[in-house]
Amino acid sequence: MKHRNDIIRGYLFIAPVLILLLAFSLYPLLCTVYYSFFDLKLASINTLKFVGWKNYSKLFTRTSPKFFSQILPATFIYVTGSIVGQIGFGLLLALLLHQKFVKGREVFRAIIILPWVVSSIIIAISWRFMYEPRLGIINHILLLLGINNPPSWLNDEKLVMPCLIVANIWHGMPFSFIIQTSGLQSISEDVIEAATVDGATGFQRLRYITLPLVRQFLVLNLILTSMNTINSFDLIYAMTNGGPLYITEVISVYMYHRAFIFGYLGEGSAISTIIFLINLILTIFYMRINKNKAIQE
Numbered sequence: 604m605k606h607r608n609d610i611i612r613g614y615l616f617i618a619p620v621l622i623l624l625l626a627f628s629l630y631p632l633l634c635t636v637y638y639s640f641f642d643l644k645l646a647s648i649n650t651l652k653f654v655g656w657k658n659y660s661k662l663f664t665r666t667s668p669k670f671f672s673q674i675l676p677a678t679f680i681y682v683t684g685s686i687v688g689q690i691g692f693g694l695l696l697a698l699l700l701h702q703k704f705v706k707g708r709e710v711f712r713a714i715i716i717l718p719w720v721v722s723s724i725i726i727a728i729s730w731r732f733m734y735e736p737r738l739g740i741i742n743h744i745l746l747l748l749g750i751n752n753p754p755s756w757l758n759d760e761k762l763v764m765p766c767l768i769v770a771n772i773w774h775g776m777p778f779s780f781i782i783q784t785s786g787l788q789s790i791s792e793d794v795i796e797a798a799t800v801d802g803a804t805g806f807q808r809l810r811y812i813t814l815p816l817v818r819q820f821l822v823l824n825l826i827l828t829s830m831n832t833i834n835s836f837d838l839i840y841a842m843t844n845g846g847p848l849y850i851t852e853v854i855s856v857y858m859y860h861r862a863f864i865f866g867y868l869g870e871g872s873a874i875s876t877i878i879f880l881i882n883l884i885l886t887i888f889y890m891r892i893n894k895n896k897a898i899q900e
Contacts, residue, residue, distance in 0.1 A: 632879065639873040645866030658873035668849040668857070678833070678853040680764055681771075685832045688772035690824055693779025698809070701787045712784070719777035727841035730770040731757065734842075757843055760850055767851055771838055775831065779824050786820030787813070822893040829889075830882050854878055 639659070642652040662670045696715060700708045718726065733739050734756035742753035756766050790813065798808050814821075836855040839845065845852030845860065852860070854874065862871020 635872045635875045635879075637872075638869060639876045641869050643867075643869040643872070645863070645868055648868070654869070658867075658869045659877075661870060662873065662877075668852060670857075673849050674852060674854055674857050677764070677849070677851060681768060681835075681839075681851070681853050682829065682832045684765070684768035685771045685775065685835075686825070686828050688768065689775045689779045689828050689832075690783075690821070692772065692776045693824070694783045694821075696776075696780050697783035697787055698813075701784070712780075715780055716777045718774050719781075721774075723774060723835075723837040724841050726770065726774045727838045730766075730773075731842050734766055758847055760847060763843060763847065763851055767839060767842060770842065771832065771835065774838065775828065778831075779828060782820050782824045782827075783817065786817035789820075790816050818893065822889055826886050826889050829885050833878060833882055833885075854881075 640653060640655060642654045642657070644650070668674055699705065700711055700715075705711070733741050736742055736753070736755040736758075739756075741756070745753040754762055756762050794812060794816075795808060798812055803811070834855055835853070836859060839851055839853060839856050840859065843851045845856045855878065858871050858874035858878065861867050861874060
């Protein structure tokens with residue numbers, strides 16, 4: 604009887620969180636999926652017309668921009684570059700500041716975390732100003748170095764996507780740094796010292812001890828970074844608005860344009876549902892890979 608009361612009491616404690624989760628996560632998600640099957644327009648928001656899969660089929664038949672040849676490739680490049688940069692630099696800095704010979708580690712950690720606590724809009728405006736052709740600090744430095752015709756970074760079709768990726772890495776890398784630092788601090792120093800006594804080199808300790816022991820943190824980092832980057836909107840919208848020529852129009856910006864600029868809420872709901880499915884598939888994929896590797900070991 605006491606055990607049953609403890610269970611009931613536990614559910615009562617988490618009930619407010621569950622209610623908030625249902626109200627602000629599950630319910631909007633279900634509404635989004637529901638409206639994706641209707642012809643819902645911003646101009647006539649009270650009029651619903653069931654169209655089945657038509658909103659989804661429009662994504663694959665529209666010619667400007669093309670979903671498969673423009674939107675998805677732009678999203679893939681942006682997400683892949685951002686993930687590799689954020690996790691790579693985050694892990695590298697976490698490893699560096701985990702070394703005992705580094706003085707003032709806590710100060711450096713605080714400085715590294717600063718970009719993450721700043722609003723994405725402020726980050727976007729700052730980087731946009733730095734990329735500015737005439738007044739930006741980057742081109743000013745290039746002029747001082749003798750480069751007389753510096754590029755127009757955000758208007759160049761070949762440079763605009765790398766510029767966005769760099770800005771997103773700078774903004775999101777501290778999050779990866781925090782997760783990897785937590786993983787490294789969870790490793791017992793006795794294990795490292797034992798490996799050192801046995802003659803293991805620094806690279807061997809990293810490969811056979813450190814990385815396997817922080818694998819769970821890496822997987823968590825990969826899942827959260829992937830979701831954050833796929834859902835990324837404000838930084839891209841404030842810097843390029845998807846331009847030039849749809850080169851940086853990733854799927855989240857495309858969804859915003861279809862839903863709130865052109866007023867096709869049904870199509871926007873369909874794109875949002877696809878974004879959710881992509882996040883879900885990637886999460887399951889990462890977790891299965893991690894589970895299979897754990898079983899093999």
